[in-house]
Amino acid sequence: MGQLNLKEQHERFVQEAVEQKPTFFEELSKGQSPEYLMIACCDSRVSPSTIMKVPLGHLFIHRNIANQVNHNDESFSASLYFALKHLGVRKVIVKGHTDCGGVKAAYQDNQESELKPWLDHIKKGLQFGQNGLSSPNELFKRNVVQQVKNLKEHPVFKKYGKGVEVIGYLFHVESGELEKVV
Numbered sequence: 418m419g420q421l422n423l424k425e426q427h428e429r430f431v432q433e434a435v436e437q438k439p440t441f442f443e444e445l446s447k448g449q450s451p452e453y454l455m456i457a458c459c460d461s462r463v464s465p466s467t468i469m470k471v472p473l474g475h476l477f478i479h480r481n482i483a484n485q486v487n488h489n490d491e492s493f494s495a496s497l498y499f500a501l502k503h504l505g506v507r508k509v510i511v512k513g514h515t516d517c518g519g520v521k522a523a524y525q526d527n528q529e530s531e532l533k534p535w536l537d538h539i540k541k542g543l544q545f546g547q548n549g550l551s552s553p554n555e556l557f558k559r560n561v562v563q564q565v566k567n568l569k570e571h572p573v574f575k576k577y578g579k580g581v582e583v584i585g586y587l588f589h590v591e592s593g594e595l596e597k598v599v
Contacts, residue, residue: 451477454500456493456564457512458484458519462590465512477504483519483539483560484511486567494573501577509568509581511599513561514588520560542567554587558598561585565599 434441451474457465459480466476479496487493500506513520522532523539542563543556565585568574574581585599 445473449474449477449504451475451500451504452507453477454479454497454504454506454509455512456480456484456486456509456568458482458514458517460514460518463512463514463588468512468588468595477506482535483517483523484513484564485519485535485538485542486511486564486571487538488567488571494571497568497571497573498577501573501581507581509574509578509583511561511564511568511583511585512588513557513564513586514590515554515557516590517557517560520557524556554589558587558596561587561598 431442438444453476455465455476455478457463457478457480459482465471465478465480466473469476477496477500479493479500481487481490481493485493500509519536519539520543523536523543526540527533527536539560543559562585565583568583569578583599584597587596587598588594589596
């Protein structure tokens with residue numbers, strides 16, 4: 418992939434947005450009321466707004482390595498609370514993906530001290546050694562299923578998520594397919 422000129426890309430975005438809808442930024446500045454909270458991986462290949470072809474203002478997104486729902490992650494808990502309590506989202510999507518480096522690093526028992534606490538959390542959720550994997554993608558699917566389960570048990574979700582639908586998807590980076598797994 419070639420080097421991007423981010424300033425030029427941004428200027429092109431602004432120009433195209435205004436050409437398509439002259440009041441775009443004026444409307445954007447009035448606030449947000451997204452229907453969805455999306456929990457996604459921070460992998461550069463799986464940008465939620467791009468993959469879903471969703472314009473600004475429709476997705477409230479929390480991203481971290483391997484799309485984890487970690488009860489001890491203050492940033493995640495605050496995002497979840499804000500989305501449920503203040504934005505009134507009606508659906509939460511956990512979107513994992515194939516070839517996830519975080520899941521692979523946990524599975525391969527990466528011991529780098531800066532990653533280890535996060536990878537240990539991933540490992541705990543994937544429960545290696547139980548129910549053998551029938552294919553490499555089963556590991557990535559299992560991660561999505563586990564994070565949906567973690568979300569439903571999260572204290573913030575239990576308190577504020579009544580009536581909110583939770584869905585789990587796996588994005589296949591090799592084909593672009595979006596597979597519903599939960």
